[in-house]
Amino acid sequence: MVGLSNLLTWGAIVSIVAAAAIPEALPPKGPKPPKQKCGKILKRKAWHKFSNKEKKAYIDAELCLMAAPTKTNRPFAVSRFDDLIKLHQILADVVHGDGWFLPFHRLQMKAHETLLREECGYKGTQPYWDETIDAGNFSKSIVFDPVLGFGGDGSGPEYCIQDGPFASYQLNTGPGYKNIPHCIWRQMNDFLSSGSSQASIDRCMTLTTYADAWPCFENGIMPGDPKTGPPPQFFDSFFPPWPPLPPSAGPPVGAPAPGNGTLAGPPPSPHNAGHIGVGGEMANPISSPGDPLFYLHHTYLDRIWWQWQKKDLKKRLVDIAGYTSNFPPKPEEPGQGWVNATLDDTLDMFGIIPNATVREVMDIRAWPLCFDYE
Numbered sequence: 001m002v003g004l005s006n007l008l009t010w011g012a013i014v015s016i017v018a019a020a021a022i023p024e025a026l027p028p029k030g031p032k033p034p035k036q037k038c039g040k041i042l043k044r045k046a047w048h049k050f051s052n053k054e055k056k057a058y059i060d061a062e063l064c065l066m067a068a069p070t071k072t073n074r075p076f077a078v079s080r081f082d083d084l085i086k087l088h089q090i091l092a093d094v095v096h097g098d099g100w101f102l103p104f105h106r107l108q109m110k111a112h113e114t115l116l117r118e119e120c121g122y123k124g125t126q127p128y129w130d131e132t133i134d135a136g137n138f139s140k141s142i143v144f145d146p147v148l149g150f151g152g153d154g155s156g157p158e159y160c161i162q163d164g165p166f167a168s169y170q171l172n173t174g175p176g177y178k179n180i181p182h183c184i185w186r187q188m189n190d191f192l193s194s195g196s197s198q199a200s201i202d203r204c205m206t207l208t209t210y211a212d213a214w215p216c217f218e219n220g221i222m223p224g225d226p227k228t229g230p231p232p233q234f235f236d237s238f239f240p241p242w243p244p245l246p247p248s249a250g251p252p253v254g255a256p257a258p259g260n261g262t263l264a265g266p267p268p269s270p271h272n273a274g275h276i277g278v279g280g281e282m283a284n285p286i287s288s289p290g291d292p293l294f295y296l297h298h299t300y301l302d303r304i305w306w307q308w309q310k311k312d313l314k315k316r317l318v319d320i321a322g323y324t325s326n327f328p329p330k331p332e333e334p335g336q337g338w339v340n341a342t343l344d345d346t347l348d349m350f351g352i353i354p355n356a357t358v359r360e361v362m363d364i365r366a367w368p369l370c371f372d373y374e
């Protein structure tokens with residue numbers, strides 16, 4: 001061995017070591033799985049551009065999902081619609097306030113679209129709510145139409161929605177981490193919805209790395225801002241401890257922000273404004289998929305991420321950053337220490353659709369996503 005090493009240059013040693021390492025790095029022997037390709041690319045479009053027939057088909061498919069029994073059989077899950085709420089509720093701590101936020105929700109939207117199509121006969125695609133049209137004016141939006149929409153604001157002691165196709169639906173997951181049968185509830189606030197403006201998107205679009213961009217899209221945090229997000233009193237109404245049921249009083253439409261009246265305005269966050277402008281279930285970071293509008297909102301946000309990626313596609317198809325669990329409002333370091341998100345991380349879908357890696361959800365036009373935005 002001594003003689004042999006004398007004959008070798010440093011470069012050769014490196015290449016021998018590298019060669020020896022290669023078999024370990026390769027996947028186990030056997031036929032290589034074929035590289036999966038998309039068949040049809042599904043074109044997603046805005047709810048505002050749906051025909052009446054398309055709206056009806058989407059709503060009918062959602063009602064079908066709500067009536068279908070759970071298949072994941074997670075505790076307290078009753079319907080197939082619950083399966084997707086449970087996914088979000090149980091994973092809430094690892095899919096918000098971190099690098100997985102946008103990839104996870106992109107895949108969850110795909111899961112919803114897939115269930116509508118494969119289990120409820122829906123032929124269309126997942127629509128998005130173009131919230132820039134309705135910013136500052138959510139209560140007048142056509143998405144709240146009582147017939148061809150999601151029904152309007154909540155009222156009464158529990159702020160239950162009063163009309164529309166989902167008025168009588170009973171949720172079994174939520175509010176928050178609880179599992180209490182309750183209605184779909186809303187407390188719309190036009191003032192808070194103003195954060196959905198085009199200006200709030202444009203602000204984030206100027207950021208050039210994922211590390212800078214996702215905190216802006218999610219929480220309106222700009223580079224250099226303290227990583228605590230909006231002032232804490234802004235979230236008084238919906239951060240833990242959760243009220244067991246909707247509070248008995250809340251701000252009427254158009255009222256100033258909740259909290260202590262010290263806010264000049266909602267932080268311009270394309271993600272948060274949609275949640276808190278609708279309020280109720282939607283304003284709950286844990287159980288918000290209980291309001292079917294969640295899927296139009298997060299598809300809207302997904303499109304914003306895609307528009308950002310397209311501005312420098314080659315680079316941004318592989319740009320991921322952030323941790324794999326929350327930073328504040330959960331400031332304590334996890335037991336294993338903060339772990340960086342990578343392209344090879346698995347996004348858990350609870351078997352609803354197959355898991356995918358972060359890498360696999362970076363390009364919406366590639367397998368397994370196979371969709372695009374009009």
Ligand SMILES: *[C@@H]1O[C@H](CO)[C@@H](O)[C@H](O)[C@H]1NC(C)=O
Nearest residue numbers: 133134135136137138140194
């Ligand atoms: C809200 O809509 C009304 C009626 O269309 C309009 O008069 C008003 O200017 C809008 N407000 C905002 C903030 O866009």
Ligand SMILES: *[C@@H]1O[C@H](CO)[C@@H](O)[C@H](O)[C@H]1NC(C)=O
Nearest residue numbers: 231232233236259260261262
């Ligand atoms: C807001 O009001 C609550 C309840 O009155 C109080 O506990 C809290 O400290 C106040 N927050 C701020 C920032 O003033």
Ligand SMILES: *[C@@H]1O[C@H](CO)[C@@H](O)[C@H](O)[C@H]1NC(C)=O
Nearest residue numbers: 211321322323338339340341
């Ligand atoms: C995690 O990412 C940060 C920011 O890019 C970097 O400084 C740090 O070295 C990374 N940590 C590990 C363990 O890779």
Ligand SMILES: *[C@@H]1O[C@H](CO)[C@@H](O)[C@H](O)[C@H]1NC(C)=O
Nearest residue numbers: 346347348349350351354355
């Ligand atoms: C999906 O991912 C989760 C988390 O990594 C894992 O526990 C689960 O076994 C995976 N499911 C499948 C079907 O591979």
